[in-house]
Amino acid sequence: MTTLIESARWSVWARATKMGAAAWMAGDGVVWLHLLKTALAALLAMGIAMRLELSSPRTAMATVAVLMQPFSGMVLSKSFYRVVGTTLGTIAAVMLGAIFPQQSALYMLGMTVWISACTAAAVRYRQFQWYAFVLAGYTAALIGIPVVMEPGGLFMAALTRAAEVTIGILCSGAVSALFLPLRSSTALQRILRTRYSHFCLFAASVLGEKIDDVAYEGRFADLVDQIVGFEATRKFASFEDPNTRVRSRRLARLNSEFTNACTRLHALHQLLKRMHAGRTTPVLDAVRPYFDELSDLLVRLKDTMKPDGTRAASAALELDRFQSRLPEFAGETRRLLATAAPELLLDFDTTMELLYRFVDEFRRYTEAYASLNDQNHALERTVTRHAVTTNGYVVGFTFLRAVLAVGAMGALWIATDWPSGGYAVIGAAVACALSSTSADTSKFAAQMAVGVALATVAGYFFTCFVYPNIEGFPLLCAVLTPVLAFGAFLSMRPSTAGYGGAFGLLFCLLAGPDNVVVYTPDLVINNGIAVVVGMLVSSVVFAVIFPTQMPWRIERIKRDLRRQMKLVCEGTLGGLDQAFQSSTHDLMFQLRALLLKHSEQHRDALRWMLALLEIGHSIIDLRNETFDMPYAERLQPGWEAALDTVRRDLVDLFEQPDSARLTHAVTSVEAAIRIAQSLRGTLRADREKRHRMQRILSYLHFIRTALLDSGAPFYGSAERLHRATAPRVRQPHD
Template sequence: MKRQHAIKQVSSDTFGWRAGLLRAVADASTEWATTDGLIWLHLFKTVLAALLALGIAMLLELQQPRTAMTTVFVLMQPFSGMVLAKSFYRIVGTFVGMLAALLLGALFAQQPELYMLGITAWMGACVAAAVRYRHFRWYGFVLAGYTAALIGIPTVMEPNGLFLAALTRAAEVAIGIVCSAAVSALIVPRRSSLALQNALQSRHLNFTAFAMKVLDGAVERGTSERYFADLVDEVVGFEATRAFAAFEDPGMRSRSQVLARLNHEFMDVCARLHALHQLRKRLRGNPSVQVVEATAPYFHELSQLLGANKERRFDSSDAARVAIRLKAFQATLPARMRATRRPLESDEPQCLPDFDTAGELLYRFVVEFIRYIDTYASLETNHNPARERPPVRYVSRTNAFVVACTFARTAAVVGAISWFWIATNWPSGGMAVIGAALTCALTSSAPNPVRLALQMSVGAACATIAGYLVTCYMYPAIDGFPLLCAMLAPVLAVGTFFASRTKTAGYGVGFTVFFCLLAAPDNVVVYAPDLLINNGIAIAASMLVTAVGAAIVFPVQMPWLIARIEGDLRRQVTLACTAPLMGLAHRFQSSTHDLMHQLRMLLPKRSRRHRHALRWMLVTLEVGHAAIDLRSEIERATYASDAHPRWKHSLDRVTGDLAQLFERPDKAHAERTQISVRAAMRVVQQVLEAVHTDREKRHDQQRILSCLHFIRTALLDKGAPFDTR
C-alpha cells in the first residue's frame, strides 16, 4: 500500500510539474505573440508585399519595378486600416504630383533653371501644406510634392518622355498599393477597429481609476499634471485611429461620427474633472475647511459609484448600468446639496461661494460623465442619441509662422541642391535633388528632423554598400525569380526590422527606401556599380545638406517659434470669450489639445518649458470652459439687464479682460481682470437679491456667480503660470 501510494505521489508530482511547465510555455508564447511576435509578423508581411510587387511589376515589364517595391516600404503599417488610409491618400497625392510634373514640363520644356525653380516652389508648398494638415492627409501632400520630383527630374531635358514616365510611375505605384493592401488585409490581418475598441476600454478604465483618486483626494502632487499631459496624446491618437479605422470597417465608418462625439465628450469630462480637482486643491489651503468637510460625502459617494464595476473589461452593458446609477445620483444631488447648504448660511456665510462653486462643478462633472457614458453605452446598439445631436469635428491648428518656416526651409534645401546640380552639371545631381525632396518630405512632421535626417543618411550609406555587394556578387549568381526573392528577403528584412523600432526608425527607412531606389533589380539588370556608388553618395550628401538646413534655416525648436505656439495656446481663451457659442466647446477643446500635442512633440518631456506649457494648457482649459459656461448662462438670463443696468456690461468686461490677460499675461492685466471679476460678482449678487423669490432666475444667477467665483480662484492660484511680477 505504501509503495502504491508513493507511486501515485510521484505520478502526481510529475503531472503537476508538466502542467506547470506547459502553463509557463503557454504564458510565454502568449506574451511573445502580443509583443515581439507582432513585430515579426509585420516584418514578414512587409517583405512579402515588396517581393510580390516586384514580381508583378517584372511580369508586366514595367520600366522600374523598384518603384513598386519602394511604394510598399513607404506604405506598409501594422494595421490594415492604416495601410488603406495611406493608400487612399497616396493615390490622390500621386495623381496630383503627376499632374504637377506634366504642367511644369509643359511650361518650362528644356529650361532646367525655370523647371527646377517650379519644382522647388511646388515642393515647399506641398511640405508646408503637409505640416498644416497633419495625420494621413499629411501623406497626400507629401506624395504630391516628391512624386513631381521623381517623375520630372529624370526627364527634365526630355519632355517627350515625360508623359510616358508619368503613366509608368502611376502604374508602378498602383501595383505597390494593391500589394500592400492585399497582404495587410488578407494575411493575418490586424484590425484597427479592434485596436480602437481596446483603446476605448483601456482609456475608460484608467480614467475611472484616476477619477476615483481625485474624488477621494488621494492624488499625489504632480501626478495629476502628468496624467492630463498623457491624456493629450491619447485624445489626439484616438482621433487619428478613428480616421483610418473607417477605411477598413463599414461598421466603424457608420459610427465614425459617434466615435468623434465620444472623443469630444471624453475631453469635456476630463476638463470638468481637472476643474474639480483644482478647486478642491485650492480649498484645502483655504481657511474655510468647512466646505471640504461638507462636500466630502458627495465626492466619496460618486467615487464609489464610478468604482462599482471591478471588471477589467468595460462594454456597453456595463456602461448602461453605470449611467443608471449616475442618473439616480444626479436627480437627488441638487436637493441634497441645498439641505447641506442651509446650516452654512447662518454659521459660515463666508463659505457659501466656495460651497456653491464646488456643488456646481460637481453637478457639471456628473452631467458630462452621463452624456459620455450614454454615448459609450449606445456604441453597439441601433439607437444612438449622439446621432441626434449636431455633428462635431476635430479642429487642428497650426501656427502660420510654422507653416511659413517649413516652406522656407524646404525651398532653401531643394533650391540649393538644384542650383549646385545645374551650376556644376553633376551627373548624379538629379538623384541628389530627389534625395533631398524625399528627406524634406519624410522629416517634415518629425519633432527632431535633424536627427531623423542624419539617421536616414546613415541608412542610405548602408544601403549603398549593400547595393554594391548585391549588384556585384549576388545578381550575377542568381537564376530565376524564386532565388532572387530568397536572396533579397534577408536584406530587406534587416531594414524593415530597424524601421519597426522607434529609436532606429530613421536608419530602417533610409536603408529600405534607398536600397530599393539604388539597387533593386529591374527586368534587365544593368551592371553599373560606379553609377550606383555615385548615386548613393549623392543621396547621402543631400540628406546631410537637409540636416544642416533643418538645423540652421528656421529650425523647428527655435525658442521664438515655440513661443508663438504657446501664444496660440493662450489665445484659445480669446476664442472661448469671443467666438459664437454654437459648437464652441468642441472647437475650443480639440484645438487646445492639438496645440498642446504639438508642444509635447517639440519640448523635452519633464523639462521646465514643458511643465510651463502644460500649466498654461490646464489653466486655459479651466478658464476657457468657465468663460463658455458664463457666456451660455448670460444668454439665458437676459432678463437680468432690467434688474440692474450694469449687469450685462460688467459680465462683458470680465470676458474682455480675460481675453486680454491671456493675450498679454502680466501683472497689470491680472490685477485688472481680478477687479472686473469682483465688480461683476457684486452686480450679480445684487441681481440675485432682486430675483430671489423666483426659483429659476435665482438658480440662473447662482450659476453665474459660481462661474465668476471659479474664475477668480483660478486667477488667485499661486500655482498658475501668470506673470505677476
C-alpha cells in the first residue's frame, strides 16, 4: 500500500515538474535559450575568424549580434537578405571609390545619396526585405568611409568584410538550426490551430450577439495584426522547413480565405446592429434560428482541429451540409414573412445572403486548412496576391530626411577634419536605416544613442581592464559572454530594442577583439562619442523635420486607405478581392503602428477601415454579379449607367467625405435599387436570372444600410442624431 502511495506521489510530482518545465520553456526558457545561442554563435564566429587570421573578427561578431532571432526561420530569412544587402553595399562602396578616388566631398555626396535611397526603399518594402535595403545602405558606409582616402585598400577591405560577414552568417544559421532549434514552422502550426479555434468562438459570439461594440472593435483590430503577422511567419518558415515551402502557396491562400471570412463576419455584425437600431424585429426573429444553429456549430468546430489537421475535412463537410440546407429553409421562412411583413423582405434577403456568404467563406477557409495534410494539392497551383502599399510622399520624405541627417554629419566631418568624423557619419547612417520603420523614429534613434554610450563605456572598461589581464581563448569567451547576452536580452524586449540593438552592434565594432589587440582606449572613446553624436543629430532631425508622428503623415495614410474604394470600383476584377483585402489591411497595420491604441484617431481609422471593407466587398460582389448581363440593359435602359453612378459617387464620398456627397451616394444607390426591383419583376419567369437579380438587390441594399449607419465615419457627431428618420426603400410583394 505504501509503495502504491509513493508511486502515485512520484507520478504526480513528475507530471507537475514536466508541466512546470514546459511552462518555463514557453516563457523565460525561450529568453535564456536565445541569450545562450547568441553568445555561442558570436564566440564561434570570432574564433573561426581568428583562426583564419582575418583582420577584424569583430565584424563577424557584429554580424551575429544583428542576425540572431529566437526562431531559426527568422535567422535564415534574415541571413539571406543580409547576404543580398551586404553584396549590394560592398559593390556600391567599391564603385563610389572608383568613381571619386581621393575626392572626399564628392565621395560623401554619393554615399549620402546611396544611403538615403536604400533607407527610402526600406520604408517601401517591409519585413525582412527591409533588412536587405538597410544593410545595402550602412554596409557601404562601414566599408568605404574608413578608407575613403585610401582607394588602394578599398577593394581588399571589401573582400575582407565580405568574408567576415559570411562567417557570421554561417555561424548564426548553424547554431540557430542545430543547437536546440526553435522552428518557425512549429510556431506556424500553433498559430493555425489557435487562430481557427479563437475565430470559431469569436464568430459564435458575434452571431449570438454576445459581444459589445468596444470588445468587437478591439478584437477585429487584433485580427488585422494577425493577418499581416501570419504572412511574415509563413515566409520565415519557408526558409527552414521544406514541408512548409511545399505548402507555401496554400498557406498564403489560407490567410486570404481567413481575411475574407473576417470581412463577411464584420458585414453580418454590422447588419445585425443596424436592424436592431432600425426596428426590424420580425426579420431578427425570422433569422435567429439560423444564426443560433450556426453559432452552436462553430462552438463544436473549435475543438475539431488536431495538430495534424486531420479533422478539418470533416469540419468542412459539416459547414457544407449547413450551407446546402440554408436556401431551402430560408425560402420557407421568406414565404411566411412575405405574408406577415412584405416590406421587410429586402432586409431578410440581405441578411440571408450575407449569412450564406459567410458560411461559404468559412467553409473555404476550413478546406484550405484541410489541404495542408496533402503533400500535393490543387491549391498549391493557385497564386494569391499580397499587395503592400506605402505612400509615395512618405517614401520621398524619408529619403530627404536621411539626406539631411547623413549629409550634415558628412559636411561636419569634412569641414572640421575630425579624426573620428567618419564614425559620426556611420552612426547617422545606422540610425536612419534601423529606425526607418519605427513608429517613433526620433525616440528610437535616441535609444540607439544611449545604447552606443553604454557600449562605449563597456568597451573602455574591456580595453583598459579586461583584455590586458586575460590570456587564452577560453577566458576571452568567458568574459565576453555576459556582455553579448546583455545586448541580446535588451533586443528581445520591444521597449528596449533600440538600446539592445545598438549596444550589441557597436560594442562589437568599437571594442571587439581582433587578432592583434591594440590597447587604445582613447580611440574607443573618440569613436564612440562620434557615433553617439551622429545618432543624436539624426534623432533631432527626425523630431524636427518630417517627424513620423506628424498629423500630415497620418492623414496621408488615412487618405490612401479611403482611396482603396477607387481600386474596388475601377480595378480589374481578376484578383481584385485579394489585392483589396491585403493592401487595406497593410495600410491599417501601418496606422496601428503610428497611433496609440484606443485613441480617438485610432478609432476613427478603424471605423474607416471597417466601412471600407464592408462596402468594398459588396461592390466587388456586385461587379462580379453584374458582369456579362447584356439582357439587363435591354430590358431596363439606364441600368449600367445607374451602376456606374453608384461607383462614381462612392469613390467621391470616400475621397472627400461630406454630407452632400453622402446624399448623392445614397440617392444613386436607391435609384439602382428601384431599377433592380423592376428588373427582378421582369425576370420572374427565369429562376436563375431572378435569383441573380435578388443577390444584386441584397448587395445594393447592404451598401445603402452601410451608408446610413449611425456609426459610420461619414458623419459628424451632430449629423448622427438625424439619420434614423431616413426613408426606407420598400420591397414590393414578391
